[in-house]
Every structure is written in C-alpha cells, then in structure tokens.
Amino acid sequence: MAPSAMDPAPPALQPESIITPAKLYPPRETRFEKYIEPETDAYRSARSRGSGNAAIVIDNGSSFTRAGWSFEDSPRLNLVPIFSKYRDRKIGKTYAFVGQDVYSDTTARGHMRTAFEAGSGIVSNWDVMESILDYVFIKMGIDGQNGGVDMPIVMTETVANLPYSRKSMTEIIFECYNAPSLAYGIDALFSYDYNNGKTGLVVSSSHSSTHVIPVLHSKAILTQATRLNWGGLQSAEYLLKLMKLKYPTFPGKVNSSQMESMVQDHCYLSKEYDQEIAKYLDWTGLEDRDHVIQYPYTEEIIVQKSEEELARIAEKRKEGGRRLQEQAAKMRLQKLVAKEEQLDHYRELQSQLVNQTKKEIKRLLDEEELKDEAALERKIKELDKSVRKARIKDVGGPEEEAEEPDYSLLDTPDDQLDEADLRKKRLQRMAKGNNEARARAKAEKAREQARIDEEKRADEEKREKDLEVWLQERRNARLDLVQKIKERDRLKADLGNRKSLASQIRMKSIANLASDAPTKKRRRGNDDDNFGMNDDDWGVYRQIATADGSDDEEEEDPGVTLKSVEGDLLKYDPDFTEEHTLDAQTDWTKSLVHAFLRGPRPFDPQSQAEAHQIHLNVERIRVPEVIFQPSIAGLDQAGIIEIAADILTTRLNGIGQQNEFLKDIFLTGGATMFQNFDERMRDGLRSHLPADAPLVIRRAKDPILDAWKGAAKWASGNKWKTAAVSREEYLEKGAEYSKEHDLGNAYSA
Amino acid sequence: MRMAPPTPESEAHQALIAQLDIHSIPKPFRSQTWKPNQRRNKNIKTILGDAVRKEASTMATQENSGAATPLPDDSGTSTNGDVTPAVSTASSMLQPNLAQASRNLSKLVLERNMKSNGFSTAPNATYTNIESAPSMAHKRHYCDITGLPAPYTDPKTRLRYHNKEVFGVIRTLGQGVAEQYLEARGAHTILK
Numbered sequence: 001m002a003p004s005a006m007d008p009a010p011p012a013l014q015p016e017s018i019i020t021p022a023k024l025y026p027p028r029e030t031r032f033e034k035y036i037e038p039e040t041d042a043y044r045s046a047r048s049r050g051s052g053n054a055a056i057v058i059d060n061g062s063s064f065t066r067a068g069w070s071f072e073d074s075p076r077l078n079l080v081p082i083f084s085k086y087r088d089r090k091i092g093k094t095y096a097f098v099g100q101d102v103y104s105d106t107t108a109r110g111h112m113r114t115a116f117e118a119g120s121g122i123v124s125n126w127d128v129m130e131s132i133l134d135y136v137f138i139k140m141g142i143d144g145q146n147g148g149v150d151m152p153i154v155m156t157e158t159v160a161n162l163p164y165s166r167k168s169m170t171e172i173i174f175e176c177y178n179a180p181s182l183a184y185g186i187d188a189l190f191s192y193d194y195n196n197g198k199t200g201l202v203v204s205s206s207h208s209s210t211h212v213i214p215v216l217h218s219k220a221i222l223t224q225a226t227r228l229n230w231g232g233l234q235s236a237e238y239l240l241k242l243m244k245l246k247y248p249t250f251p252g253k254v255n256s257s258q259m260e261s262m263v264q265d266h267c268y269l270s271k272e273y274d275q276e277i278a279k280y281l282d283w284t285g286l287e288d289r290d291h292v293i294q295y296p297y298t299e300e301i302i303v304q305k306s307e308e309e310l311a312r313i314a315e316k317r318k319e320g321g322r323r324l325q326e327q328a329a330k331m332r333l334q335k336l337v338a339k340e341e342q343l344d345h346y347r348e349l350q351s352q353l354v355n356q357t358k359k360e361i362k363r364l365l366d367e368e369e370l371k372d373e374a375a376l377e378r379k380i381k382e383l384d385k386s387v388r389k390a391r392i393k394d395v396g397g398p399e400e401e402a403e404e405p406d407y408s409l410l411d412t413p414d415d416q417l418d419e420a421d422l423r424k425k426r427l428q429r430m431a432k433g434n435n436e437a438r439a440r441a442k443a444e445k446a447r448e449q450a451r452i453d454e455e456k457r458a459d460e461e462k463r464e465k466d467l468e469v470w471l472q473e474r475r476n477a478r479l480d481l482v483q484k485i486k487e488r489d490r491l492k493a494d495l496g497n498r499k500s501l502a503s504q505i506r507m508k509s510i511a512n513l514a515s516d517a518p519t520k521k522r523r524r525g526n527d528d529d530n531f532g533m534n535d536d537d538w539g540v541y542r543q544i545a546t547a548d549g550s551d552d553e554e555e556e557d558p559g560v561t562l563k564s565v566e567g568d569l570l571k572y573d574p575d576f577t578e579e580h581t582l583d584a585q586t587d588w589t590k591s592l593v594h595a596f597l598r599g600p601r602p603f604d605p606q607s608q609a610e611a612h613q614i615h616l617n618v619e620r621i622r623v624p625e626v627i628f629q630p631s632i633a634g635l636d637q638a639g640i641i642e643i644a645a646d647i648l649t650t651r652l653n654g655i656g657q658q659n660e661f662l663k664d665i666f667l668t669g670g671a672t673m674f675q676n677f678d679e680r681m682r683d684g685l686r687s688h689l690p691a692d693a694p695l696v697i698r699r700a701k702d703p704i705l706d707a708w709k710g711a712a713k714w715a716s717g718n719k720w721k722t723a724a725v726s727r728e729e730y731l732e733k734g735a736e737y738s739k740e741h742d743l744g745n746a747y748s749a
Numbered sequence: 750m751r752m753a754p755p756t757p758e759s760e761a762h763q764a765l766i767a768q769l770d771i772h773s774i775p776k777p778f779r780s781q782t783w784k785p786n787q788r789r790n791k792n793i794k795t796i797l798g799d800a801v802r803k804e805a806s807t808m809a810t811q812e813n814s815g816a817a818t819p820l821p822d823d824s825g826t827s828t829n830g831d832v833t834p835a836v837s838t839a840s841s842m843l844q845p846n847l848a849q850a851s852r853n854l855s856k857l858v859l860e861r862n863m864k865s866n867g868f869s870t871a872p873n874a875t876y877t878n879i880e881s882a883p884s885m886a887h888k889r890h891y892c893d894i895t896g897l898p899a900p901y902t903d904p905k906t907r908l909r910y911h912n913k914e915v916f917g918v919i920r921t922l923g924q925g926v927a928e929q930y931l932e933a934r935g936a937h938t939i940l941k
C-alpha cells in the first residue's frame with residue numbers, strides 16, 4: 001500500500017459544520033464504596049444444616065476474591081485481592097485494610113500490596129492472602145467458638161497451580177484456620193460444569209491469563225491444557241502503555257484501574273481486524289468510533305467581560321486619552337501665548353533700536369542678553385517660525401511650503417568672510433547636506449518603486465506571453481518555498497535535540513567563535529583569519545542564535561512569500577485549487593495523526609477540558625486483538641485460535657472424538673466478554689477445520705460469576721465429599737497430599 | 750510534631766478508617782499457635798528454582814537415605830550395560846503405587862516430567878509446560894504509533910509506520926521515545 005493510496009479523499013463533508021459535540025465518558029476506577037457489615041445469619045443457618053451440607057466457597061481469583069456459602073445463589077463478598085497495612089505514628093495505631101477498603105484512605109493506598117504474583121494466577125504473598133481470608137471469615141460472621149473456621153472450604157486455584165503454592169494454602173487453611181476439610185478445583189471447569197458442559201473445549205480468558213482446556217466426559221484433559229499469558233490485566237497494562245505514548249504530557253492522573261474499566265467499557269473485538277483497522281481513522285463515521293474520556297480538570301478562569309463592560313473600558317480609555325490631549329493642547333496654548341508675548345517683546349525691542357545710538361543699542365541688547373542685532377534678528381525669526389508652526393498644529397492648517405533655503409554664503413571663499421559669516425556658512429553647509437541626503441533617499445525610494453513596478457510589469461508581460469512557462473516558474477518557486485519551510489522546521493526541531501547534527505554544528509561554531517585561536521578559514525601563510533572581510537562571515541551569528549531574534553525579521557518570511565506565490569497560482573493556474581495550498585494540506589482535517597490524537601474535531605490547545613481528554617479510537621480494537629495476535633504486544637506465544645486449533649486438530653487426535661469437542665466450544669472468564677469474541681472464535685476456527693465440521697461456540701451465562709456458582713453447586717453435591725481432603729487426612733499424610741477429581745488439578749496420575 | 754486542628758471531615762475519616770480497619774478486630778477463628786515461616790513469600794521463579802534444586806539433591810541421596818524405597822530404574826540409566834535403556838523406561842512407565850503417595854509431591858511431579866521426555870504417553874500438566882508455544886503464524890506488521898497497517902519500517906529507529914505523515918512524527922520523537930514504542934511491541938533492546 002503506497003502512502004498516497006492511503007491518503008483519504010478530500011473530506012466530502014465539512015467536519016466542523018456537521019459534527020455534534022463529542023459524548024464525554026468519565027474515567028471509571030475501583031474505589032471504596034461502603035463499609036460491609038459482618039453477616040452472621042447465613043453462618044447460623046449453615047451450622048444448622050449439619051456437617052457436610054454447607055461449605056464456604058471461595059473463588060480465589062486474581063481480579064476478585066468471591067466468597068459465599070455453598071447453599072446460596074451468589075457470593076456474598078466480592079473483593080479485590082489487595083491488602084494494606086501501615087502504622088500511624090501520630091496516634092500509635094496500626095491499620096490494616098483489605099479489598100476495596102484500601103481505597104478509602106490515601107496512606108492505605110500507598111501501602112497497597114496484592115496477593116498474586118503480577119500477571120499470573122499464582123499466590124505469592126501469603127501475608128496478604130491470610131489477611132484476605134481473615135477478612136472473608138470476619139465478614140461471613142465466623143465466630144470461632146469451635147476453635148477455628150468450623151466449615152468445610154472449597155476453593156478455586158489456577159490450572160497447574162505450583163505445588164508449593166498449593167501446599168502453602170493447604171497449610172494455612174488447616175493450621176491457621178483449623179478447617180474440617182478443604183477441596184480445590186479449577187475455576188474454568190467449575191464454570192463449564194455449571195453450564196452443563198460434558199465434552200468440549202473450555203476457553204477461559206480471565207484477569208491474568210487465558211487457558212484452553214479440553215474436557216472429555218466431564219473430565220478435564222489437563223495434559224493438553226494450554227496457557228496464554230494474556231488476560232484483562234495485561235490488556236489494561238498495554239492500554240496504559242499506549243496511552244502514555246499517545247499523550248506523553250497528559251496532565252491528568254492515569255492508572256491501571258481506569259485502564260481496566262476502559263478496556264471493559266470501550267473495547268471490542270473486530271470481526272475483520274485488518275480491514276477495520278485500516279479504515280479506523282477515516283473521516284467517515286470517525287465521530288462514532290472515537291470515544292472521548294474526559295478527565296477532571298479545572299478550567300483556567302478567564303474573566304469573560306460582558307459587552308457593556310468592554311464598551312465601558314474602551315470609553316474610559318478614550319476618555320483618558322481625550323483628557324491627556326486636552327491637557328497637552330492647553331499646555332501648547334500656554335506655551336504659544338508665552339512665545340507670542342516674547343515675540344512681541346522682541347519686535348518692540350527691534351523697533352526701539354531704530355534710530356538709537358550705538359551705545360544705547362548695546363545697552364538694550366545687553367539687557368536682553370543678546371550679542372548683537374543679528375542675534376536679535378535670529379531670535380525673532382526663530383520665535384516667529386515656532387509660533388507659526390504651533391498655530392498650524394493647533395488649527396490644523398496646511399503645511400507651509402518650506403522656505404527656500406539660503407545657501408548664499410557657500411560659494412564665497414572663507415577668507416572673504418568675517419567670523420559671524422563663517423559660522424553662518426557652516427550652518428548653511430550642514431543644512432544643505434541634510435537636504436541633499438533627504439532628497440537622495442526620496443529618489444532612492446522612487447527608483448525602488450519604479451523597479452518593483454517594472455518587475456511587476458515584466459512579470460505580467462511574461463505571463464501574458466507564455467502562461468505555461470510563467471506558471472512553471474511559480475510552481476517551482478512554491479516547491480522551493482515549501483522545502484525551505486520544511487527545512488526550517490526541521491532545523492528548529494533538530495536544535496531541540498542536543499545530539500542532532502544541527503546542534504553539534506552550532507556548538508562547534510560557538511566554540512570556534514569564543515576561542516582565541518579560531519581554526520576556521522585559516523589560509524596558508526596568513527595568520528589573520530580575515531573574519532568579517534566577507535559579509536557572509538557575520539551570518540555565523542545568525543546560525544548560532546536559536547531564539548527568534550530580531551534579525552530574523554530581515555530575512556524574508558518564506559510563509560508570507562509562499563502565500564503570495566500560492567495566491568498567484570490560485571488566480572492563474574486552473575489546476576491549482578484551494579486544496580493544493582500548503583495551508584489546506586497541513587490542515588487538521590487532512591491529518592491522520594490529528595484524527596488519531598484528537599478525533600474528528602478541531603483541537604484547541606488553550607482549552608483545559610480538551611487537554612484532559614483521552615481519545616480512544618484505534619485502541620478500541622487494537623487492545624483486545626492481542627489475544628488473537630499476541631505479537632502485537634510483543635508476546636511471543638501463539639494466539640488463542642492457533643492454540644485451540646492445534647488442540648482440536650492435532651493434539652486430540654488420539655482420542656478420536658474430535659467432533660464432540662467441536663460441538664461445544666465454551667467461553668468463560670471476564671476477558672471473553674468483548675463484543676464479537678464468539679464470532680472471532682467461530683471464524684478463526686472455521687478456517688482450520690473441514691468445511692462440514694460441526695462447530696458450536698457458546699458463552700457462559702455469567703462469564704464472571706459462573707466459576708463461583710459452579711463451585712457452590714459442586715460443593716452441594718456428592719462428588720465434593722470424596723474429593724475433599726479432611727483435617728485427619730491432612731494431619732496423617734501431610735500438606736502435599738491431594739485427591740484428584742474431575743474438576744481439579746492432578747499432581748500424580 | 751504539630752497537630753492540625755481536627756476538622757469535622759478528618760474526624761469522620763478517622764471514624765471510617767477505624768471502622769474499616771481489621772487489624773484491631775478480634776479474629777477468634779485463627780489458631781493461636783500458627784507461626785508461618787518468615788520466608789514463605791516466594792515468586793514463581795524462586796519456587797521453580799527451588800523445586801529443581803530440591804529434586805536434584807533428593808535424587809542424589811535417594812539410594813543411601815533409606816527414607817523411601819529406592820527405585821531401581823532411576824539409577825540404572827544405561828551406564829552399566831546390563832539393562833537396556835528401553836527396558837528401564839518401560840518399567841518406569843508403571844503407575845506409581847499408593848505407597849508412594851507419601852513421597853514428596855514436587856519430586857513426583859519432576860520425576861514424571863523427566864520420565865515424560867519423549868516416551869510417556871501422558872505427561873503431567875505443570876505450570877511451565879502448559880505455557881503456549883511461540884506462534885507459527887505469519888506476524889502482521891502494524892504501525893507502532895497509530896496501530897494501522899504498516900508497510901514501512903524506519904531503518905533508524907526500527908519503528909514500523911503507516912505513511913509519510915507518521916514518519917514525520919517518528920522523526921520528531923524525542924530521545925528514547927522510539928525505544929518506548931518498541932518496548933510496547935516487545936522489540937526493544939535489552940541491555941544485560
């Protein structure tokens with residue numbers, strides 16, 4: 001499949017306009033619910049039934065410990081096999097909690113331990129196990145008046161439980177709790193028995209592992225049983241891993257328990273995995289496939305100002321500006337008046353000076369601290385000019401045509417001038433220089449404008465002459481620009497990585513610039529490195545600057561240029577449409593990664609709510625698929641179909657009743673509850689079997705509770721009595737003595 | 750230590766955890782004399798290792814301990830030549846009699862497993878031997894980032910990817926992130 005073939009066609013529907021707001025699911029996790037009162041009623045009735053007619057049934061599973069009475073329909077207790085014990089030093093009290101109670105206290109949560117070895121059905125922490133049993137017996141109202149737990153115990157264990165683990169459990173039951181008898185059985189087989197299974201293949205996918213067990217005439221053929229080390233727990237851990245990779249900077253707290261409920265609530269098995277996954281992120285229908293989990297968040301408080309408020313603020317600002325303007329105008333007016341007064345005063349002085357003696361003139365001028373009449377003249381001129389200017393400003397009249405500057409003295413040689421004239425000449429020269437520079441700049445501008453106009457004209461002429469060539473030029477220019485933008489982005493990204501080539505080159509340049517003896521550009525026989533002779537040398541400073549410095553502005557922004565080139569193409573190239581622009585192509589509606597991370601809706605990085613969202617899409621079928629294709633999660637084991645097919649077609653050959661097994665493929669355990677599990681089993685097995693093979697797949701009535709119910713049913717019957725090991729037998733034959741029965745493990749044939 | 754003034758909530762919480770606590774609740778059903786082994790908590794690896802070691806040592810001391818009847822065929826594994834191996838295995842296939850029930854369970858298990866090497870018709874199911882074997886089926890490739898079908902592999906990071914856009918993402922991954930993706934697929938490098 002070439003990537004181009006995978007590119008989705010331009011979305012037929014505009015997502016923004018049609019898609020409704022996403023349905024948000026809250027994360028769910030195991031939490032403390034309420035205090036469970038010990039119940040003594042059933043214990044009393046159990047005692048009244050007499051020995052052998054009642055038993056405590058414990059489904060000792062790794063996800064839940066379920067405990068109850070053999071004569072009841074369902075377990076009384078459902079608890080997570082966890083335990084927490086800590087000492088509160090402040091009050092000198094030790095606390096111990098079991099099951100969901102652990103979640104009631106944060107400190108307790110921190111000390112949480114589980115009874116089972118991670119990812120297996122084997123009990124490995126016996127202190128925890130004992131505490132769980134304590135809790136079970138407390139809540140079931142065992143009073144210990146007869147010295148211990150005076151009820152037979154029926155317990156489930158995993159397929160091929162380790163002898164050591166079984167021995168330890170047996171020891172605890174008999175030594176610590178003084179139970180009269182104990183029987184073990186396999187949960188999956190109890191469930192099968194409860195669902196009236198006689199001959200068939202039991203597929204049990206539970207919390208920590210998946211087992212496939214053939215059963216012939218109600219007896220398990222354990223030697224052909226097979227375990228796949230994948231269950232609900234591994235699925236949850238896998239989803240957690242995927243989520244951490246998908247949202248590496250997720251602000252919320254994500255835990256395994258939440259993942260477990262996400263697997264239960266949102267995941268399903270795809271009927272046609274490869275076909276469905278390939279289209280999973282397509283736009284059509286993505287809003288249904290994409291499930292959004294909204295984690296709790298606190299919205300950043302952005303004070304939303306009302307329209308009126310905004311108007312009032314604007315008004316206030318305007319008002320302030322007006323006041324300032326008024327003040328400034330007032331000051332200007334005052335200054336103007338002062339200046340006018342001054343001007344009048346000087347004019348009067350000037351008129352007084354007429355027809356006065358030189359001495360008198362000198363006296364009058366001295367009074368005003370003026371040097372001579374010329375100075376007075378200058379002063380008057382200056383004031384007059386500024387007054388006029390100020391008036392124009394206030395009244396807003398037309399800009400006065402600049403007075404033709406007077407350069408009369410410039411042509412006169414210096415030796416013909418007196419001191420005052422020399423100074424005047426210097427001033428004139430400066431003024432002339434200024435004016436000429438201004439004129440040059442103006443001319444430059446005009447020339448530049450003319451050049452641009454000319455270029456434009458030439459460009460247009462070219463376009464009119466040969467549109468195709470012109471378009472090709474534009475297209476090439478566009479490609480160059482796109483490349484440039486990409487390169488810039490890549491460089492930026494590379495500089496973030498300290499080990500990248502770009503970073504290393506930068507560090508090298510810095511070191512080189514800082515060193516006293518730069519090694520770069522040294523030519524033979526020339527000690528001076530000539531740095532700076534070439535203008536390009538200075539570019540090195542641009543290279544080593546990482547921040548968006550001000551000198552970046554000098555460079556033309558390729559983004560802006562691209563926009564204009566694309567504008568031209570849009571206008572004149574019939575093949576170039578809006579969809580071809582870079583903007584449209586990098587638009588989120590075209591992005592597969594956006595669909596993967598954020599679903600079918602736009603993403604607002606500012607929104608706290610959206611930052612706290614997890615989008616489950618591909619994962620919804622990717623996670624449950626592992627049991628069929630363990631290699632997805634790196635588990636080097638055969639998938640469940642391969643295992644079942646191998647057992648059915650080759651390993652059971654000796655027995656010769658293959659079709660009997662095919663007629664009853666039985667699914668039990670929490671991890672088989674995925675939608676389509678049965679169909680996948682059917683389709684998968686079909687392909688391994690002859691066309692006419694009878695194949696019946698069925699599910700347990702209650703894949704979770706049937707194990708306990710089956711054990712309770714078994715404990716109410718007669719088979720149990722012969723299979724249980726009594727206290728006397730234990731004392732005589734030791735902790736490793738066990739009796740084999742149809743629904744249990746076999747340790748010696 | 751400074752004591753925070755008790756608030757109604759914290760008092761209610763104290764009352765709740767006092768109620769939930771099972772440490773101080775009397776457990777009359779427990780035996781007073783029960784003293785579990787301090788080192789009883791073992792993980793699967795240790796248990797399996799212990800079983801093998803124990804087996805090896807009991808096998809070695811079997812003949813002179815006198816604790817149990819030595820099995821002649823156990824030691825006669827075809828070194829002396831007067832018994833053919835075929836005969837010895839045939840006799841070992843006999844079902845263990847009831848007297849052997851008092852023998853060490855793990856030894857029985859191991860013994861049977863050893864006997865089952867090739868000849869026995871019904872090997873016992875043990876925790877290790879019921880584990881599913883590696884798959885013989887063709888392994889499909891899926892994109893490490895998106896989970897979609899992956900026709901390509903990036904030679905640099907060894908990540909599988911779906912299309913060039915995902916490839917762009919791979920190229921911008923931070924240090925070590927690619928390895929984490931590989932780990933989710935179990936294809937990461939393990940340094941020993």
